[in-house]
Amino acid sequence: MQSNTSSTTIDTDVTFRVENTDYYYGSFLAVKGVNFDVPARKITALIGPSGCGKSTVLRCFNRLNDLIPGAHINGKIYFDGEDLYSPRVDPTELRRRVGMVFQKSNPFPKSIYENIAFGARINGYRGNMDELVEQSLRGAALWDEVKDKLSESGLSISGGQQQRLCIARAIAIEPEVLLMDEPCSALDPISTLQIEDLMQELKTNFTIVIVTHNMQQAARISDNTAFFNARQTDKGGKQGYLVEYASTETIFNDPAQQATRDYVSGRFG
Numbered sequence: 001m002q003s004n005t006s007s008t009t010i011d012t013d014v015t016f017r018v019e020n021t022d023y024y025y026g027s028f029l030a031v032k033g034v035n036f037d038v039p040a041r042k043i044t045a046l047i048g049p050s051g052c053g054k055s056t057v058l059r060c061f062n063r064l065n066d067l068i069p070g071a072h073i074n075g076k077i078y079f080d081g082e083d084l085y086s087p088r089v090d091p092t093e094l095r096r097r098v099g100m101v102f103q104k105s106n107p108f109p110k111s112i113y114e115n116i117a118f119g120a121r122i123n124g125y126r127g128n129m130d131e132l133v134e135q136s137l138r139g140a141a142l143w144d145e146v147k148d149k150l151s152e153s154g155l156s157i158s159g160g161q162q163q164r165l166c167i168a169r170a171i172a173i174e175p176e177v178l179l180m181d182e183p184c185s186a187l188d189p190i191s192t193l194q195i196e197d198l199m200q201e202l203k204t205n206f207t208i209v210i211v212t213h214n215m216q217q218a219a220r221i222s223d224n225t226a227f228f229n230a231r232q233t234d235k236g237g238k239q240g241y242l243v244e245y246a247s248t249e250t251i252f253n254d255p256a257q258q259a260t261r262d263y264v265s266g267r268f269g
């Protein structure tokens with residue numbers, strides 16, 4: 001495995017290999033020198049204080065940062081062994097393979113049924129749509145709650161249900177990876193636990209990378225954890241970097257770095 005500092009061996013298939021990457025917004029170097037491997041069909045958590053670059057790194061896995069003017073990276077990210085930034089990679093097709101769930105649930109202002117069917121249709125799905133809708137809602141542990149109101153608006157259900165609808169929509173197009181940017185931060189504890197349980201089920205089929213501010217959540221659900229921090233630069237700004245990457249067990253119980261120990265024990269951040 002590739003790692004900045006830690007020694008834990010992560011012996012499994014690699015979905016993303018991040019090699020010597022620097023992340024820029026224009027001339028601003030937001031995150032510097034990141035190396036790590038994201039293993040397949042595991043949950044990898046990105047943690048660290050605000051502004052250390054977790055979302056920046058996450059958004060590069062499906063090249064969502066391409067949509068931000070001036071954003072670019074140096075270094076390499078490989079997805080299933082292929083250079084993610086190669087001209088051969090079509091970002092739209094990449095985003096089909098690497099789905100994303102955001103902090104704030106964002107169902108389309110359409111029926112629950114159409115929330116699933118719409119994306120599938122655009123992606124050329126030709127099979128039985130009713131079956132796909134049911135299977136996706138079941139996969140997101142939402143079917144029983146909405147099966148009798150599929151024609152109602154996706155915006156009419158609770159926040160936790162909306163977030164599961166967004167997960168159903170994401171898995172309907174059969175991605176290989178699910179990126180999750182603080183998916184539970186707007187949810188109550190019960191909905192949060194439902195999403196966490198769901199993630200444990202989803203990881204049998206999907207590689208999951210999650211950004212979370214909730215350290216207990218990272219400890220509960222993830223297999224591996226990357227701890228990012230930010231340091232002061234000469235110019236007075238802040239620059240993110242990866243402090244340590246290892247199994248979640250190691251990061252929370254026996255980290256190699258004092259900064260990691262301080263962070264996970266709540267001493268800063």
Ligand SMILES: Nc1ncnc2c1ncn2[C@@H]1O[C@H](COP(=O)(O)OP(=O)(O)OP(=O)(O)O)[C@@H](O)[C@H]1O
Nearest residue numbers: 025030049050051052053054055056057068238240
């Ligand atoms: N669109 C953007 N344009 C310019 N700078 C940005 C942009 N998005 C993020 N940044 C900067 O990049 C750095 C990393 O931000 P990022 O949002 O990735 O951090 P984060 O760890 O996810 O923070 P938070 O936990 O607060 O969401 C910060 O200095 C931030 O101001």
